[in-house]
Amino acid sequence: MGPLEAHFRAARDGGRKLLVPYVTGGYPGWQEAVRAAAAAGADGIEIGIPFSDPVMDGPVIQQASQAALDAGATPPAILDAAADLEVGIPLAVMTYYNLVHHDGHRRFAGRLVRAGIAGCILPDLPLEESGPWCESADHEGVETIMLAAPTAPDERLPRVVERCRGFVYAVGLLGVTGERTSLAATATELAGRLKAITELPVLVGVGVSDAEQARQACRVADGVVQGASVVRRLMTGGPDAVGEYVAEVRAAIDGR
Amino acid sequence: MRGVRDRSLLAEPSSTGRFGEFGGRFVPETLVPACQELEAAFRAAWADPVFRGELDAVLRDYAGRPSILTECHNLGAELGLRLLLKREDLNHTGSHKINNVLGQALLAKRMGKTRLVAETGAGQHGVAAATAAALMGMECRVYMGAVDVERQALNVFRMRLLGATVEQVESGSRTLKDAVNEAMRDWVATVADTHYCLGSVMGPHPYPWMVRQFHLVVGTEARGQVEALTGGPPDVVVACVGGGSNAMGIFSGFVDGPARLVGAEPSGGAAVGRGVPGVVHGMRSYLMQDEHGQVEEAHSVSAGLDYPGVGPEHAYLASIGRAEYPPVADAEVLDAFQLLARTEGILCAFEPAHGLAWVVREAPNLRGQTVLLCLSGRGDKDVAQAMDLIGPEGGRDILGPDA
Numbered sequence: 132m133g134p135l136e137a138h139f140r141a142a143r144d145g146g147r148k149l150l151v152p153y154v155t156g157g158y159p160g161w162q163e164a165v166r167a168a169a170a171a172g173a174d175g176i177e178i179g180i181p182f183s184d185p186v187m188d189g190p191v192i193q194q195a196s197q198a199a200l201d202a203g204a205t206p207p208a209i210l211d212a213a214a215d216l217e218v219g220i221p222l223a224v225m226t227y228y229n230l231v232h233h234d235g236h237r238r239f240a241g242r243l244v245r246a247g248i249a250g251c252i253l254p255d256l257p258l259e260e261s262g263p264w265c266e267s268a269d270h271e272g273v274e275t276i277m278l279a280a281p282t283a284p285d286e287r288l289p290r291v292v293e294r295c296r297g298f299v300y301a302v303g304l305l306g307v308t309g310e311r312t313s314l315a316a317t318a319t320e321l322a323g324r325l326k327a328i329t330e331l332p333v334l335v336g337v338g339v340s341d342a343e344q345a346r347q348a349c350r351v352a353d354g355v356v357q358g359a360s361v362v363r364r365l366m367t368g369g370p371d372a373v374g375e376y377v378a379e380v381r382a383a384i385d386g387r
Numbered sequence: 388m389r390g391v392r393d394r395s396l397l398a399e400p401s402s403t404g405r406f407g408e409f410g411g412r413f414v415p416e417t418l419v420p421a422c423q424e425l426e427a428a429f430r431a432a433w434a435d436p437v438f439r440g441e442l443d444a445v446l447r448d449y450a451g452r453p454s455i456l457t458e459c460h461n462l463g464a465e466l467g468l469r470l471l472l473k474r475e476d477l478n479h480t481g482s483h484k485i486n487n488v489l490g491q492a493l494l495a496k497r498m499g500k501t502r503l504v505a506e507t508g509a510g511q512h513g514v515a516a517a518t519a520a521a522l523m524g525m526e527c528r529v530y531m532g533a534v535d536v537e538r539q540a541l542n543v544f545r546m547r548l549l550g551a552t553v554e555q556v557e558s559g560s561r562t563l564k565d566a567v568n569e570a571m572r573d574w575v576a577t578v579a580d581t582h583y584c585l586g587s588v589m590g591p592h593p594y595p596w597m598v599r600q601f602h603l604v605v606g607t608e609a610r611g612q613v614e615a616l617t618g619g620p621p622d623v624v625v626a627c628v629g630g631g632s633n634a635m636g637i638f639s640g641f642v643d644g645p646a647r648l649v650g651a652e653p654s655g656g657a658a659v660g661r662g663v664p665g666v667v668h669g670m671r672s673y674l675m676q677d678e679h680g681q682v683e684e685a686h687s688v689s690a691g692l693d694y695p696g697v698g699p700e701h702a703y704l705a706s707i708g709r710a711e712y713p714p715v716a717d718a719e720v721l722d723a724f725q726l727l728a729r730t731e732g733i734l735c736a737f738e739p740a741h742g743l744a745w746v747v748r749e750a751p752n753l754r755g756q757t758v759l760l761c762l763s764g765r766g767d768k769d770v771a772q773a774m775d776l777i778g779p780e781g782g783r784d785i786l787g788p789d790a
Contacts, residue, residue: 183681186571229666233680257419280417306576
């Protein structure tokens, strides 16, 4: 069991709901935003490495990614900066497979380890294509967090879960990242299906848009990943606004 | 030449959707079941004589197939070779794209889908998809980069006349690759009732294979027509390549024979020539990218070829040396476009003018040979842009003083 999974299981088993904010790496102020989120009660942070063609992302994260790329963000620069964060909670990166493929599996996994990154999420690398990357990641000690989708038939979910390390990322709805006015029914349905078949922590992400929706998702799930709602605050209010928001979600899922 | 008479060419891809080391299915988990369902449905339909009969009928009675073969006596004499054009420009909607969309729309109906989404570059595939949707009573939404919307305003209006919704894409480079991203994002959210009608031999498995199968008709017809006219296969088969669907269609008739296969890429979008293997839009193929793996923007006079990747089967044919993919410059394309108009009275699209530009450049090395060019689309859509680029007087000087 890797450090990310150990940390999350221990917290979950202690009765804590898990909160993982997403911050676009390379966006101005992103490191301060990560620190603010950690100080406000995040259990882990997902750092986005921007890609030119982010097919799973909606307008908010696309805009932040493009701004980061325009500001000269590159994968090595983001990972170098991540190595200096020292926030005391596990970090994972979320990026697209071509950046890994282009670098080389072993080399990219090695970069993550040197940067102190525990986990990796590649939303365009489904189970059937994940073998070579997962082998390198396992070898280097990087935990690959797999996505499980509401469209997956029952026979598929156990295979996804088996390949998964760290935690299971339950995709909350049919669609890309972005804020919605309410939590989709698929979010808790899928979380329930996954909880029934795995001991891994199950976190719902994509379309968990505010503190109330996070609280609803956590009735079934072990926690939430929040992306667009965090990144929007980073873009409009800066790192302090991210910290305030994470504290608000923390309070909601703690039942305070 | 390696690969000649190799029956493994033009086979089905592997169970993981690979042509050699290219292809695959790199899509978000949400879309995996949809791709699997599509593969199973296509496999069943393609093996079903009823489906094939329906498709053949609509290609004949609606699209106007078979398309004719035209010999260019004037231009051929000037270039010192025998030039034959496969006239996909004469199909309904003015390009080869209709073959694929009629196939996919029939398949989508058979699968119970009520809505089509499509991406488009030049607008040819968008118009074709809107046409098929109108014919079959389906809803249609077409994603088109903002740059292309401006370049191809008439095609945008055509799609709207046909009842489709055109969504202008403002993300990324605002061209074809971003339109593909946006169409995929739509499909991720609407997969239950929607079919993604992808317009080229690209994307996740089964698209590269399925779209090629729907375009086999181009190569099959051309093979018989060239044989009837000349008594044998051509020496060279030429087509333009963006994603590469018209090229896969016409290559399919000749890939197991001795003909030299040439796919002309725009020099600003030369995925095979300048790219390295990468993964985008669901497939592993040659891809233009920077040192970190960010996808580069393509630049071409032709919106339809403005694409930094290429279909995985082309990547495979290039990797084994069975086909070659030379780059062609915009200026050569404009010259070829005018040359064909003057000598043969045919206004072709900028896309196939890439193929012709290669023939003109290479003519001294092709003397006496029979060259088959896939004339994949007609030029009406490009006339306004050509006027901007050439000037309203026309390029009277390009053929020299006695032209």
